[in-house]
Structure formats: structure tokens, C-alpha cells
Amino acid sequence: MPNSPMTPGIVPERLPEQAVTDNFSDLHAPFDRHEAAVAADRCYFCHDAPCQTACPTDIDIPMFIREIQTGAVEAAARTILGQNILGGMCARVCPTETLCEEVCVREAAEGAPVEIGRLQRFATDHLMDSNAHPFARAQSTGKRIAVVGAGPAGLSCAHRLALKGHEVTIFDNRSKPGGLNEFGIAAYKTTNDFAAREVAWLLQIGGITVENGKSIGDGLSLAALQNDFDAVFLGVGLAGVNALGLAGEDMEGVQNAVDFIADLRQAPDLRKLAIGRDVVVIGGGMTAIDAAVQARLLGALNVSLVYRRGRDRMAASPYEQDLAASKGVHIVTNARPARIIGEAGRLVAVEFEYTTEVDGRLAGTGEFFRLKADQLFKAIGQKLADTPDGPVIADGKIRVSGAGRTSVSGVWAGGDCASGGDDLTVTAVAEGRDAAEDIHATLMA
Amino acid sequence: MADLSTDFVGIKSPNPFWLASAPPTDKEYNVRRAFEAGWGGVVWKTLGEDGPPVVNVNGPRYGAVYGADRRLLGLNNIELITDRPLEVNLREITTVKRDYPDRAMIVSLMVPCEEEAWKRILPRVEQTGADGIELNFGCPHGMAERGMGSAVGQVPEYIEMVTRWCKQTTRMPVIVKLTPNITDIRHPAEAALRGGADAVSLINTINSITSVDLDAMSPEPMIDGKGTHGGYCGPAVKPIALNMVAEIARNATTAKLPISAIGGVTTWRDAAEFMALGAGSVQVCTAVMTYGFRIVEEMISGLSDWMDDKGYAGVDQIIGRAVPNVTDWQFLNLNYITKAEIDQEACIKCGRCYAACEDTSHQAIAMSADRVFSVKDEECVACNLCVDVCPIEGCISMRELQPGEVDPRTGKTVEKDYANWTTHPNNPGNTCAAE
Numbered sequence: 001m002p003n004s005p006m007t008p009g010i011v012p013e014r015l016p017e018q019a020v021t022d023n024f025s026d027l028h029a030p031f032d033r034h035e036a037a038v039a040a041d042r043c044y045f046c047h048d049a050p051c052q053t054a055c056p057t058d059i060d061i062p063m064f065i066r067e068i069q070t071g072a073v074e075a076a077a078r079t080i081l082g083q084n085i086l087g088g089m090c091a092r093v094c095p096t097e098t099l100c101e102e103v104c105v106r107e108a109a110e111g112a113p114v115e116i117g118r119l120q121r122f123a124t125d126h127l128m129d130s131n132a133h134p135f136a137r138a139q140s141t142g143k144r145i146a147v148v149g150a151g152p153a154g155l156s157c158a159h160r161l162a163l164k165g166h167e168v169t170i171f172d173n174r175s176k177p178g179g180l181n182e183f184g185i186a187a188y189k190t191t192n193d194f195a196a197r198e199v200a201w202l203l204q205i206g207g208i209t210v211e212n213g214k215s216i217g218d219g220l221s222l223a224a225l226q227n228d229f230d231a232v233f234l235g236v237g238l239a240g241v242n243a244l245g246l247a248g249e250d251m252e253g254v255q256n257a258v259d260f261i262a263d264l265r266q267a268p269d270l271r272k273l274a275i276g277r278d279v280v281v282i283g284g285g286m287t288a289i290d291a292a293v294q295a296r297l298l299g300a301l302n303v304s305l306v307y308r309r310g311r312d313r314m315a316a317s318p319y320e321q322d323l324a325a326s327k328g329v330h331i332v333t334n335a336r337p338a339r340i341i342g343e344a345g346r347l348v349a350v351e352f353e354y355t356t357e358v359d360g361r362l363a364g365t366g367e368f369f370r371l372k373a374d375q376l377f378k379a380i381g382q383k384l385a386d387t388p389d390g391p392v393i394a395d396g397k398i399r400v401s402g403a404g405r406t407s408v409s410g411v412w413a414g415g416d417c418a419s420g421g422d423d424l425t426v427t428a429v430a431e432g433r434d435a436a437e438d439i440h441a442t443l444m445a
Numbered sequence: 446m447a448d449l450s451t452d453f454v455g456i457k458s459p460n461p462f463w464l465a466s467a468p469p470t471d472k473e474y475n476v477r478r479a480f481e482a483g484w485g486g487v488v489w490k491t492l493g494e495d496g497p498p499v500v501n502v503n504g505p506r507y508g509a510v511y512g513a514d515r516r517l518l519g520l521n522n523i524e525l526i527t528d529r530p531l532e533v534n535l536r537e538i539t540t541v542k543r544d545y546p547d548r549a550m551i552v553s554l555m556v557p558c559e560e561e562a563w564k565r566i567l568p569r570v571e572q573t574g575a576d577g578i579e580l581n582f583g584c585p586h587g588m589a590e591r592g593m594g595s596a597v598g599q600v601p602e603y604i605e606m607v608t609r610w611c612k613q614t615t616r617m618p619v620i621v622k623l624t625p626n627i628t629d630i631r632h633p634a635e636a637a638l639r640g641g642a643d644a645v646s647l648i649n650t651i652n653s654i655t656s657v658d659l660d661a662m663s664p665e666p667m668i669d670g671k672g673t674h675g676g677y678c679g680p681a682v683k684p685i686a687l688n689m690v691a692e693i694a695r696n697a698t699t700a701k702l703p704i705s706a707i708g709g710v711t712t713w714r715d716a717a718e719f720m721a722l723g724a725g726s727v728q729v730c731t732a733v734m735t736y737g738f739r740i741v742e743e744m745i746s747g748l749s750d751w752m753d754d755k756g757y758a759g760v761d762q763i764i765g766r767a768v769p770n771v772t773d774w775q776f777l778n779l780n781y782i783t784k785a786e787i788d789q790e791a792c793i794k795c796g797r798c799y800a801a802c803e804d805t806s807h808q809a810i811a812m813s814a815d816r817v818f819s820v821k822d823e824e825c826v827a828c829n830l831c832v833d834v835c836p837i838e839g840c841i842s843m844r845e846l847q848p849g850e851v852d853p854r855t856g857k858t859v860e861k862d863y864a865n866w867t868t869h870p871n872n873p874g875n876t877c878a879a880e
Contacts, residue, residue, distance in 0.1 A: 041513040044836050047796030050816070105793040109837065 005277065005301040010253065010375055012274045014299025020271050023297035027188045027323075028118060036122040039115045040069040042106060051100035051116055056421070056430045057084035061100060061116055068123055077127035078134050080120055085159045085433070086152055088128055088198050089181050090426045091121035092189050095286075097319040099426070128197070133204035138165035140207075143443050146171065146229040148216060151179020152425045153235030153415025155202055156432030157439075162207035164440045169229070170208060173215030179237055180416075181425065183262040186290040187270070188297070215386070222388040226410055231439045234398060234406070234413040235432060238423070240385035244282065244378055248340035253347030257281060257291035257379035264294055276375030279303045280350050282337055283379030284314035289321070291377045292329045303329045304371050308336040308355055308362060338368060340376065349373050384417055394419060404435030412439055447752035448759040449745065451485065451549075453725045454618045454643040454703050456576040458485035458549035461760055462716065462744050465707050465728035466490050466553035466579060466622075469738075471527055473537035480541070482738035483745060486549025488646075488728060491526035491581045492534055494556045494566065499525045499588075505666035508655035510681060517735050519681035521655045523666060523673055525587045526555050531569075538573040549726075550574075551620065555581040555593050558603060560610050567615045577618040580607060582633075583649020585626050586675050595649070598624035601636030608640025618643040620705060623689075625682075626652050630689040634699045644703035645693065646728065648686045650676025679731035683709030687722060691771045694723030711740075713747030720760065721767035775867055780860045782852050783827040783843040785809070785820045791840040792818060798831035798841060806830050823853040 003011045015023070031039065043065040051061040059080050067076035080087040096102075096117040104113030127134065143166045147154045150172035158168040176182060181195040203210070214220050216236070225232045241256045243249055253276070267273045275298040281288050284307035292305040305324060307314055311333050314321060325331060332352075339351040350373050353364040383396055391406035392399045397419040404412040414431030421427040449460040463486035464470050464479055471490040479487060493499060501524055510519035527534055542550040552575045556562040570578060582598030589596040597603045604621060611619045621637035623630060625648040637645050652674050654664045664672030686708020693699045706724030710716050711732040719727050732740055757763050787798070787810075794816040802810040809824035810831060820831075832841045846852060848861030866872055 038514060041515075044795045044797060046794075047800035048812070048816075049796075050794070105795040109793040 003299075005299045008277055008374065010274045010276045012272050014275060015271070017271055020298070024187050024191070024270055026191050027186075030125060031115075031118050031122045036068055036119060039119055040065050042114045043069070044105060046105055050103035050105065051114075054099045054103045056099070056424065056427045057087075057090070057433070058430070059083045059087070059120075061120075064123055065114065065116070065119055068119060073123055073126045074132075074134070076123035080124055081127070081134060083433075084426065084429050085156055085202055086181070086198065086425065086429045087120060088124040089152070089185075089190065089195065090429065091117050091124055092194070093181075093185050094426050095317050095319070095424070098317045128201055131201065133201060135159075135163055135205055137162055137205060137207055140167070141165040141444065143167065143230045144169070144228075145231045145233065145439060145443075146225045147233045147235060148172075148220070148225070149179060149235035149237055149415070149417075150174070150177030150199075150210060150212075151235055151237050151415060151428065152181060153237075153418075153428035153432035153435075154179065154233065155199065156429040157233045157235060157412075157414065157436045158208050158432075159202055159205055160433050160436035161439060162205045164436070166207065166230075166440070166443070168208045170210045171214040171220055172210065172212055173218060173239075175212055177210050177212065179235075183265055184258060184287075185265070185425075186261070186294055187265055188294075216388045217386040222390050222408075222411070226408075230410075230443055232411045233404070233432070233435055233439065234388065234391070234411065234417060235415040235428070236384075236386075236388075236417045238382035238384055238416045240383040241378065242381040242383055244337055244340075244380065246337060246340050248342055248347075249378070251340060251342045251347050252345055253342075253374055254340065254376045254378070257283065257287050257377040258382065260291055260377055261287065261294065264298075270298065273298060275300050276373070277301045278372045279375045279377065280371050280373040281305045281377045281379055282350075283307065283377075283381070284309070284316060285379065285381070286316050286320060287382075288377075288379035289316045289324050289329075291379055293324050293327045295375075295377070296327045296329055300375075302372075304332055305329050306332045306335050306337070306350075306352060306371070308334070309357065310334060332371075335369070336362070336364065338364075341370070347373055347376055350376055382416070403438035404431055405438065447749045447757060449485075449749060449752075451726055451760055453549070453705065454577070454620070456486070456549045456551065456618060457547070458726070459547060460485035460741075460745055460748075461720065461724075461726040462741055463487060463549060463551070463705070463726055463728045464733065465730040466551075466581065467730040467734075468524065469730060469733050472529065472534075473541055476537075476541050477544075479733075479738050480545045480548050483741045484548070484738065486551065486576075486726070488551040488553050488579050489534070489538055489575075491553040491555045491584070492531055492566070492570070493526050494562060495531045498528045498530055501525055501528050502668050504668040506675075508665045508675060510655055510679075517679060517731070519653075519655065519677055519679040520731050520734065521653045521666075521675040521677045522650070523586050523675040526553075526581070526584070531566075535569055535573055538570075538575055542574045542576075549576050551577045551579050553579045553581050553622070555584070555588060558592060558597055558607060563607065563610045564614050567611060567617075571615055571617060575617065577620060577643075578611065578615065579620040579622050579646055580611060581622050581649070582607075583622045583624040583647075584676060585624060585650060585652045586673065595624040595626050598622075598633055598649070599627055601632050604633050604636040605640035608637055608642045612641035620644045620646050622649055622707075623647040624649045625685060625689055625708075630692050631696045631699065634693045634696070634702060638699055638702050642702070644705060644725070645699075646705035646707055647693075648682065648689055648708045650678045651682055651685065653677035678709065679735075680709045680711050683711075683715060687718060690719060690724055691722045691768065694765060694768045695771050713744040713751065716744060717748055717751060717763065718767075720763050721765070722771070723765045723768050725760075725764055776865050778863045778865060779869060780862060780864050782846045782859050784822050784825050784846065785827060785829075785831050785841055786844045787818055787820060787831075787841050788839070789817065791837050793837060793840075794818070795836060797834045797836065801830050801834045825854065 045062045064076040064079040101113035107113040147170045279295045279300045281292040335352040338353045341349040398413040404414040412435040415428035416423045451461040466488040508521040584594035588594040621642040706719035707728040716727045
């Protein structure tokens with residue numbers, strides 16, 4: 001008998017093939033030309049537009065929408081990509097509801113913003129579908145720069161440096177470049193292998209070499225890089241995962257949410273991916289949401305997302321919370337894990353204690369409850385792993401000042417591993433770009 | 446409920462909304478459906494001489510100009526007069542008028558500028574039972590190349606001559622349809638009056654090229670790689686038509702000449718505006734070509750409700766009511782001083798008023814770091830551009846300064862008395878100031 005959502009344990013093939021295909025198709029279908037024209041017509045071309053101010057990469061949004069309106073779609077794409085070389089991915093994954101679209105004046109006027117994210121995707125897809133790369137490198141400078149980490153920050157930095165005529169080598173410890181774009185974002189936000197296609201498109205600029213399977217501490221040292229290159233950019237992300245600090249975290253059935261998401265992204269056939277019947281996710285950020293939603297989409301019967309504080313404190317936006325709820329995720333708030341319960345070395349339940357906030361501090365109420373669980377995903381945050389010797393670390397991140405300057409001369413950092421800014425793809429792109437400009441200015445001074 | 450029934454030079458219709466001579470009125474099928482929908486009258490699409498009918502192009506005959514969301518703002522056409530046999534049209538006009546005796550049936554005509562040609566066709570039209578005729582001296586494309594349409598309308602002497610022939614030949618009221626492709630609309634209107642016209646109708650379409658196909662490098666509508674100028678109509682031409690109607694209505698010679706207004710009438714409000722400027726009926730084409738016949742329901746209910754609100758019992762009470770307020774620039778009150786005012790509650794902070802004023806006007810709007818936009822009264826000349834570019838209706842308004850208040854821009858106290866350019870000290874032709 002084939003598996004179904006009711007099948008106990010962690011098993012593959014809970015849903016028919018078509019259901020899985022449908023579940024993991026585009027969350028928001030791309031605009032066709034007519035839809036884009038209608039959406040673009042709504043833009044008021046605001047002065048000193050709030051949307052642009054809200055964009056971490058400072059894209060001239062009114063201008064690219066006007067360019068779409070007038071049929072100059074490639075020009076629109078250049079407007080976007082000139083500020084944000086990963087504008088295609090950001091169009092898919094940006095929490096626009098808390099950035100550009102939140103401040104759109106039509107949100108104020110009508111409660112319905114211009115659909116900036118989808119318009120951005122329309123423009124960038126149009127250009128990338130032709131596989132044309134709209135930027136050309138400047139004359140070679142003879143300078144060589146090492147970029148550690150092939151995620152959004154590293155790729156953005158490398159592209160801008162290559163554009164300026166520098167030679168760039170990107171080192172990354174994974175099997176392929178892309179970082180969280182490739183391994184860490186919900187599959188339904190980046191379908192058809194978009195992350196890999198985008199990287200291949202980006203590398204068309206030339207002057208960038210990618211060396212996979214190499215990271216600091218694993219065949220590389222910062223000192224050696226400083227010796228071999230004119231500058232170093234660290235975009236290593238947060239590769240470590242916070243632990244719950246409970247007994248039984250190594251029990252069968254207990255897993256880091258980021259590993260589940262990465263496995264899912266790399267799975268050649270999603271149906272073959274095993275998922276529990278009763279899944280519990282602990283955390284309140286995007287990783288927790290992505291894990292919980294995708295567990296449901298794979299066919300898990302019951303998925304509970306448990307967060308220790310109230311909904312208003314969740315890092316995931318209300319939009320993402322609603323998305324999870326609409327997919328059938330049960331969101332439990334004000335509860336913290338107290339005990340991981342197993343039988344014969346296998347997870348069977350998680351015990352939680354209700355919490356309350358007293359003067360901003362979290363306290364248990366002494367009331368406990370259990371959620372049946374054959375699979376538990378931990379998503380309570382990531383941290384720097386294998387911190388390189390040298391740069392000063394503050395509050396768990398590489399301390400930077402200005403455009404990503406670390407405490408070590410000649411070493412820059414950006415993205416999630418560096419201090420300042422939200423841990424968002426778009427912020428990482430901005431920081432990588434700005435660091436590249438600063439590296440260029442420093443090396444050419 | 447207000448009485449919308451209309452008596453225009455003796456032609457009666459249940460409401461002032463007529464369909465203009467154009468594709469919608471080219472045949473019985475359409476006109477019957479228009480009357481069923483509620484239209485008060487039609488001007489049947491222009492008939493030509495007996496004999497082989499004209500032919501139309503077999504490619505696109507319309508071109509368009511769009512606003513946001515592809516809303517049709519302007520339409521241009523290169524269609525000629527009816528391309529159906531005269532006999533067929535006359536037969537259909539007869540049966541439709543017989544079946545809809547309460548509706549206005551006017552027949553548009555265009556035959557060569559020869560007396561015999563007009564004398565041949567007029568009795569045949571009379572036999573249909575039609576209520577009146579409209580002389581098409583307006584179409585600027587195609588037929589004008591053959592010495593008809595606007596080629597006649599651009600020569601006042603021809604207008605007068607043909608009008609006189611018609612008046613001498615028929616008992617039917619004669620409406621002369623004017624072309625706007627002239628420099629001063631009063632001259633053709635006066636010529637029509639001299640020829641004995643019962644009324645004028647205007648405007649016919651405006652000479653135009655709507656767009657250029659940048660691949661084919663040809664004007665549109667494009668026929669096998671080439672294009673020609675066509676007649677422009679629709680909402681975009683309404684301001685031009687309003688002005689021309691008003692020019693005739695306030696011209697002493699033509700002040701009593703009835704006007705049937707045409708030009709971008711799309712809603713009841715457009716109709717009311719034309720009527721306020723002197724029109725006794727309005728003719729509609731582009732709006733029905735865009736939305737279909739049903740829009741007349743909105744035009745009837747909207748006009749009727751508005752008249753009820755204002756206490757107007759019949760259309761006679763609104764016709765020409767705004768004409769006394771159309772004046773020359775030199776008579777505008779220079780002591781009327783206003784300042785823009787922004788309703789901060791209604792403002793959505795788009796900043797379009799700021800960009801417009803800062804870049805192109807008088808730098809009279811301030812923008813704070815948190816996007817509060819406010820008017821600098823000491824700079825504001827009350828030009829109204831901020832009102833015009835604001836996407837929120839009513840957000841920016843003009844406040845009238847009261848006599849005794851000081852205008853911070855000029856430092857002068859607002860006078861209560863009316864004063865215009867003719868007596869202004871800066872006017873070199875002003876005699877009063879020198880005294």
C-alpha cells in the first residue's frame with residue numbers, strides 16, 4: 001500500500017506526483033505582458049520615492065516601472081541590475097511586504113501597493129531569458145581579490161569587482177555556488193533551478209573564478225589569502241546552528257531546519273524526500289516558516305510551528321505567518337521547548353512549557369503540554385562557524401565599519417556574517433556591492 | 446425627476462443624447478438596438494450621391510491614443526461616408542423612423558458642391574420621414590480630397606451657398622456640421638447662419654496622425670506600409686470642442702444659433718458641460734464605440750439626478766447657463782487671490798506636487814524629512830499645477846484669500862473690489878491709470 005499523509009514515521013511519497021509538483025510550483029506566478037502593463041500603470045512615479053528609500057539596494061523603482069510601462073523592458077532590467085546584480089532572486093525572495101511595497105503610497109491610498117516585486121521579476125526574467133549579460137568589464141587593473149563565500153554577498157561583491165576590471169577568485173565550501181540562494185530558500189520561491197541559472201548568468205561578466213569545496217579552516221587560511229591577494233572579502237554567512245540546549249538533540253528524528261531545507265533544494269525528486277507524519281518546528285523566523293510550510297507541502301499530516309514569544313515578536317513577517325497558516329501549519333506561540341521525548345532512541349514527542357513576558361523577560365508559567373512528533377526541526381537561529389583568526393568578532397558577528405571594513409586592513413566582510421543590517425538576501429547584496437566599491441577605491445587610490 | 450425631453454429646432458427627442466453620424470449609425474440593425482438601449486436620436490451615417498457607393502480601405506481604419514490602463518482617450522479614423530447603396534439606406538431610415546416615431550432621426554448628407562446634386566437627394570431623404578438633415582462639411586480625410594467634407598467647411602462662402610440651396614429645396618430643418626480644422630470657428634458658423642441654417646453641430650474630427658509604427662516607419666493606422674491623416678475624436682478632443690461651442694454661443698452674431706455639440710462626450714457630466722455652454726443636444730460616438738450602447742443609461746440617470754439636485758426642471762434651464770461666464774482673459778479679476786492648501790489627512794505622500802512645483806513652477810511646496818508636503822504661501826502663485834498632478838481628488842484645494850488679508854507673496858492687502866487688466870497700471874494701453 002502506498003504511503004499517505006497518515007502513514008506513521010518519516011517516509012517518502014506521501015503525496016501523488018502531481019500534488020507535489022503543484023505544491024512546489026511558483027508561489028507567485030510570473031506576470032505576463034498584460035499583467036505587467038496593468039500593474040505598472042498603477043505606479044505614480046513618486047518624487048524621492050518611499051519604495052526606493054526602503055530598498056536596501058536603493059533600486060530606482062519608479063524609473064524601472066516607467067521603463068516597463070513604455071515597453072523598454074531591458075532598460076528596466078538594467079536599472080534594477082545596475083544596483084542589485086541579484087535582482088532576479090530578490091524579486092522572488094524579498095519580503096517586499098515589509099520593504100518597498102509596505103511604503104508604497106498606494107498602500108496608504110488603497111491598501112494595495114504596486115506589485116513591485118513581481119514587476120521586478122518581469123523585467124529581470126525578460127533580460128535573463130535572452131541570456132544576455134548587460135554589463136561589460138572595465139580594462140584589467142591587474143589586482144586580484146579573494147572572495148570567501150559564494151552566497152549573495154560574495155557574488156555581489158565579486159561581480160562589482162570584476163566589473164571594475166579586477167580578477168576575482170571565489171572560494172566556497174559547498175559543492176556549488178549560490179549560498180543560501182541555492183541551499184537555503186524555500187523551493188517554491190525559486191523554481192526551475194533559478195539560483196544556479198542566475199549564478200551562471202552573473203559569471204558571464206568574466207574575470208571570476210569559482211573554487212568549490214574550499215573554506216577558511218578547511219584548506220584555506222586568512223593569512224594565506226591576504227598574502228596571495230590584494231584584498232579579501234568575507235561573505236561566509238552563518239554556517240553554525242544554535243542548539244536548543246536540551247537532552248536528546250542528537251536523537252533520530254531531530255534535525256536542523258537549515259539542513260532539511262538544503263536537502264530539499266538539492267533533491268532531484270521531491271517525492272523521494274522522507275518527511276514525518278507529525279512534524280514540529282521550533283523557531284519564529286523565515287527558516288522556521290520555510291521548513292514548516294515545505295513539510296506540509298511534502299505531505300506531513302500535522303505540522304506545528306512553536307515560537308517562544310507572541311506573534312508580534314516573530315521575525316517572520318505577518319505575510320509569511322499567514323502563508324504558513326494558509327498551508328495548514330499550526331502556529332503555537334508563547335511556548336518554549338522543555339523536553340525531547342523518545343522511545344527506543346526515536347523521537348515520539350516534544351514537551352513545551354507556556355511562557356509569559358514579564359518586563360520584557362521570558363518566563364515559564366509552569367504549565368506544560370506535549371506535541372506528538374516523529375520529526376523535529378530546530379530553527380532558532382544561526383551563528384558564525386569557524387571564525388577566522390584576525391578580525392574582531394562582536395555580538396557573534398564580524399565587526400565592520402563603513403563599507404564592510406573589518407578590523408584587519410585589507411579584509412572586508414558583508415552579508416549575514418558581518419555586523420549591521422538585516423539578515424536578508426537583498427541586504428547581503430547591498431553590502432557586497434558597497435564593499436566592492438570600497439575595495440576598488442582603496443586599491444586604486 | 447427632471448424632464449429630459451428635448452426640442453431642438455423642432456426636432457423632438459425624449460432626451461438630448463443622440464448618436465453622431467458615424468459607424469454606429471450606419472445601418473438599421475445598429476440604430477434599432479441604439480433606440481432600444483434608450484438613445485434619444487441618431488444622425489444617420491452620411492449618405493452620398495446615388496450610384497456606385499464609395500469604397501473603404503480593407504485594412505485598419507482606426508488608430509488610438511491610450512491613457513493609463515489602456516483607457517482609450519483618443520480615436521482617429523480614415524473611414525469614408527457610408528459604403529452601402531443609397532437606396533438601402535433610405536429604405537432602412539424609413540422603416541426605423543416609422544417604428545420609433547418619438548426618436549429624432551436626422552440624416553447626414555455629403556454630395557458634390559453642385560446645386561443639382563443637392564436638389565436630387567433632398568426630396569428622397571424627405572420621403573423617409575426623417576426629422577432633419579445634417580450637412581457634413583466636416584470630415585477631414587478622404588472625401589476632402591474629392592472637394593467635399595472639410596474642403597467645403599473650410600470655405601465660409603461654400604458653406605453659405607450650399608446651406609442656402611438646401612434651405613430653398615427642403616422643408617426639413619438644416620443642421621450644418623462644422624470642421625474644427627480652421628482658425629476661427631465663428632466664421633463658418635456665421636456663414637451657416639447667413640445661408641439660413643437652423644443650427645450648427647460641432648466639432649467634426651480633427652486632422653491627426655495618432656502614432657507612428659517605428660518598425661515599419663509608417664503612420665498608423667497603416668495600410669500596406671503607408672498611412673494618411675485621419676479624423677481625431679474621443680475624450681482627448683473634448684476641451685477643443687467645448688471652446689469652439691462656447692465661441693459660437695457667446696459671439697453676438699451667432700448667439701441665438703442652436704448648437705448640437707459633438708466632441709468627446711463620454712459621460713452625463715460631459716453632456717451637461719456642453720449644454721451649459723449652449724448646446725441644445727449632444728452627439729456621441731467614440732464612447733459607444735468603446736463601451737457599447739448601454740452607456741446611455743448612465744447618461745440619462747446621471748443628468749437627471751444632477752438636475753434634480755440642482756432644481757432644474759427641464760433641459761432648457763441648463764442650456765447656455767454657463768455662457769455668460771465665458772469671458773476674455775482681460776476681464777478676469779486680478780484681485781481674486783488664492784493659495785494652494787494640502788489636506789494632510791488625505792495626502793498619500795507621493796510627492797508629485799513637490800516635483801511638479803519644484804522642477805517646473807514656483808518652488809512653492811516644501812518637503813520635510815518625513816515627507817510632509819506643505820505650501821509656501823510666500824511663493825505660491827496659485828497656478829493649480831499641484832492640484833492637477835495630485836492623484837487624490839480633493840487632497841489639494843485652492844483657498845480664496847479674503848479682502849483685508851495680506852498675500853504673503855506680494856505683501857499686498859487683498860482688495861475687495863473687482864479689477865482687471867484693462868485698468869491695471871502695468872497695462873500700456875490702460876487709459877485710467879494715466880489719469
